[in-house]
Amino acid sequence: MPELPxxxxxxxxxxxxxxxxKILSSKxxxxxxxxxxxxxxxxxxxxxxxxxxxxxxLDDGNSILVHMRMTGRFLWHEKPEKPKHCRWRMTFNDGxxxxxxxxxxxxVKISKRLENDAGKDIFKKFDLKGFVKNYGSRKTKVKTxxxxxxALSGLGNIYACEILYRAGINPERTAETLTEDDWGKIFYHAxxxxxxxxxxxxxxxxxxxxxYGCRGENQYELKVYGxxxxxxxxxxxxxxxxxxxxxxxxYCPNCQK
DNA sequence: AGAACCGCCTGCTTGC
DNA sequence: TGCAAGCAGGCGGTTC
Numbered sequence: 495m496p497e498l499p500x501x502x503x504x505x506x507x508x509x510x511x512x513x514x515x516k517i518l519s520s521k522x523x524x525x526x527x528x529x530x531x532x533x534x535x536x537x538x539x540x541x542x543x544x545x546x547x548x549x550x551x552l553d554d555g556n557s558i559l560v561h562m563r564m565t566g567r568f569l570w571h572e573k574p575e576k577p578k579h580c581r582w583r584m585t586f587n588d589g590x591x592x593x594x595x596x597x598x599x600x601x602v603k604i605s606k607r608l609e610n611d612a613g614k615d616i617f618k619k620f621d622l623k624g625f626v627k628n629y630g631s632r633k634t635k636v637k638t639x640x641x642x643x644x645a646l647s648g649l650g651n652i653y654a655c656e657i658l659y660r661a662g663i664n665p666e667r668t669a670e671t672l673t674e675d676d677w678g679k680i681f682y683h684a685x686x687x688x689x690x691x692x693x694x695x696x697x698x699x700x701x702x703x704x705x706y707g708c709r710g711e712n713q714y715e716l717k718v719y720g721x722x723x724x725x726x727x728x729x730x731x732x733x734x735x736x737x738x739x740x741x742x743x744x745y746c747p748n749c750q751k
Numbered sequence: 752a753g754a755a756c757c758g759c760c761t762g763c764t765t766g767c
Numbered sequence: 768t769g770c771a772a773g774c775a776g777g778c779g780g781t782t783c
Contacts, residue, residue: 495775495776495777526759546777561777561778562777563759563760563776563777563778564760564775564776564777565760565761565762565776579761595760596760596761596762597759597760597761597762597775597776598759598760598761599759599760599761599776599777599778601778632752632753633752633753634752634753634754635753635754638753638754641777643777643778650776650777651776651777700762700763700775701762739753739754739755739756740755740756740757740776741775741776741777742775742776
């Protein structure tokens with residue numbers, strides 16, 4: 495499922511293909527996306543990632559905001575033939591951009607440009623001190639907190655599990671029990687791990703493919719996500735899986751205190 | 752404030 | 768083999 499590294503990958507690839515290009519046509523195949531209007535004839539200024547959203551900035555002051563949710567992805571193809579699970583197509587001079595989404599959870603909105611989210615984005619002007627000040631005394635679980643897009647933008651279940659493993663923090667800990675040092679570790683590893691994941695063009699454990707239909711390579715870097723019952727790679731412990739707010743959390747009870 | 756649950760969806764896995 | 772139930776989950780919503 496597209497999280498920060500996957501969305502960043504798409505955003506970078508899209509920028510190369512459609513910056514400065516005119517949208518020659520737009521065809522919606524799913525009634526749920528009937529709100530996509532007035533994009534034909536517009537020119538793309540640039541493409542940016544805003545949290546987990548892709549923002550295609552147009553020349554009329556509006557943006558196309560796309561959230562992939564679970565199974566959404568973009569596919570670039572020269573030929574206009576509709577791929578399986580295609581929900582929307584935009585045609586440009588050099589090719590076609592398809593929104594593919596088997597579960598139909600993805601959302602597209604045309605609106606004014608998004609507000610700047612730099613303070614909550616690890617790769618922008620992230621403010622660690624401000625984060626700890628605002629959220630450090632919460633009684634909510636640390637895993638839930640780092641996945642809260644209001645607090646921190648971009649993390650989903652896979653990377654949240656992996657970050658806590660690398661930081662040696664148990665996902666059941668509440669935010670208020672963490673020290674400044676713990677937060678430092680979390681954000682150090684978050685940055686480190688997400689950088690690698692972007693370089694490897696995301697984690698293809700199920701549906702994820704990049705703009706050209708290629709698998710990412712970050713799935714080989716996962717240490718705990720989906721590894722229930724396997725040996726921990728740094729101790730003799732076994733990776734367990736628990737439910738936190740309806741979502742699976744994977745961790746090593748031995749390494750993560 | 753925080754947790755638990757639901758609905759949105761469909762493809763895949765599991766169990767009989 | 769075949770079919771149905773169960774599961775996966777981001778997010779917005781409601782409820783306790």
